[in-house]
Amino acid sequence: MHHFSYIDGRLHAEAVPLEAIAAQVGTPCYVYSTATLTRHYRAFADAFADLDATICYAMKANGNRAVLRLLTGLGAGVDVVSGGEMGLALAAGAPADRIVFSGVGKTKDEMAAALNAGVHQINVESEPELDALDAVARELGVRAPVAIRVNPDVDAATHAKITTGKAENKFGIEWTSARTVFRRAMTLEGIAVHGVAVHIGSQILDLAPFEAAFRKVRDLVALLRADGVTIDRLDLGGGLGVPYHADDHTPPPPSAYAAVVARTVGDLGCALTIEPGRAIAGNAGVLVSRVTYLKEGMTRTFAIVDAAMNDLMRPALYDAWHDIWPVVEPSAGVERHPIDVVGPVCESSDTFARDRSLPPLAADDLVAFMTAGAYGAVMSGQYNGRPLVPEVLVDGDRFHVVRRRPTLTEMASLEDLPPWLTDAR
Numbered sequence: 001m002h003h004f005s006y007i008d009g010r011l012h013a014e015a016v017p018l019e020a021i022a023a024q025v026g027t028p029c030y031v032y033s034t035a036t037l038t039r040h041y042r043a044f045a046d047a048f049a050d051l052d053a054t055i056c057y058a059m060k061a062n063g064n065r066a067v068l069r070l071l072t073g074l075g076a077g078v079d080v081v082s083g084g085e086m087g088l089a090l091a092a093g094a095p096a097d098r099i100v101f102s103g104v105g106k107t108k109d110e111m112a113a114a115l116n117a118g119v120h121q122i123n124v125e126s127e128p129e130l131d132a133l134d135a136v137a138r139e140l141g142v143r144a145p146v147a148i149r150v151n152p153d154v155d156a157a158t159h160a161k162i163t164t165g166k167a168e169n170k171f172g173i174e175w176t177s178a179r180t181v182f183r184r185a186m187t188l189e190g191i192a193v194h195g196v197a198v199h200i201g202s203q204i205l206d207l208a209p210f211e212a213a214f215r216k217v218r219d220l221v222a223l224l225r226a227d228g229v230t231i232d233r234l235d236l237g238g239g240l241g242v243p244y245h246a247d248d249h250t251p252p253p254p255s256a257y258a259a260v261v262a263r264t265v266g267d268l269g270c271a272l273t274i275e276p277g278r279a280i281a282g283n284a285g286v287l288v289s290r291v292t293y294l295k296e297g298m299t300r301t302f303a304i305v306d307a308a309m310n311d312l313m314r315p316a317l318y319d320a321w322h323d324i325w326p327v328v329e330p331s332a333g334v335e336r337h338p339i340d341v342v343g344p345v346c347e348s349s350d351t352f353a354r355d356r357s358l359p360p361l362a363a364d365d366l367v368a369f370m371t372a373g374a375y376g377a378v379m380s381g382q383y384n385g386r387p388l389v390p391e392v393l394v395d396g397d398r399f400h401v402v403r404r405r406p407t408l409t410e411m412a413s414l415e416d417l418p419p420w421l422t423d424a425r
């Protein structure tokens, strides 16, 4: 459930009309709802209240400082996947001892920064990474608190580009070598082995893959403990999906997911970490855009909008579906026609929707791309000289620009001419 709805015929974020935000901030812009973020975080917190669990929000879904501040203020820890995210999380005020550092390619500099900051846990994804972390920790005279990410080889039944727990994926240590790697880790002076980590993919709409993965983790914990390996933490990753499309079956609620966790690994005496990203931020955000032109061709009609693939990459990257809602509520019974909704970027993949059945649109109309709060603004870029899209946080009847649109001067200021080109014109 989210807090974007029509009030008196106009689409609102909570109590704020999107028209008012568009008028002040310009389009395209992302708009996030505090009530929705809060609701989703609380749903996880409540679901896991009876378990020894920490909810570490996966900030790669939406790393805006205001979003982080809101969620950490509610009690969330943070899952980070790079030194950059760690630095930004710390700068947003996230306590280091509630930060989990995941990711398949941490550099030694990133490891040293994490150890110096005192993060709660570093999730190791390969043997070479384990050795590198051991060396970095010994050099600093500390022991790195570690969970080892294993690849449970289960099929999360999601899009190929966002499945991570199959043997062919780059993530985690192969199931069959897990015991050997854990035993070796126990002998390393710079490593304090704490737990097993898994993360099987994203936008998962069924509990069965989670259940399969967590059962395998349970079996592994028994084997590891028999081997004399201490396991007092489990990191179960993120991955719970959100409804993007009316035909998607409704994803299971956090309470059902928590019930699977409880019955598979709840009795192992381990502190649990879960890392939801999309399920917290996904439908807490929309991308508001204005129709620039309506182009009627012989065979197709195009709505050319002022948002583009550089602002919201998911359709181009994953063929993802985003519902498109006109900001002015269509009258009941209005006829819908198939239309292509495209951006202005010079790429055919700059297409948000093909043959989408929509009420009539005209130039200057505002539309909202729904469920754009996760993997939206964080993936945006400046292709075609397009400034990073601003982000707005709504709370009740107030709103604030939490990332403004950079000026062209700011965009150009990172570039520099070599001296031999300075005078040549």
Ligand SMILES: *Cc1c(COP(=O)(O)O)cnc(C)c1O
Pocket (backbone or CB within 6 Å): 058, 060, 061, 079, 081, 102, 103, 199, 201, 202, 203, 237, 238, 239, 240, 275, 276, 277, 278, 279
């Ligand atoms: C991406 C990621 C998450 C979050 O995934 P969602 O599908 O957004 O919940 C959690 N943990 C790790 C290690 C990740 O890479």
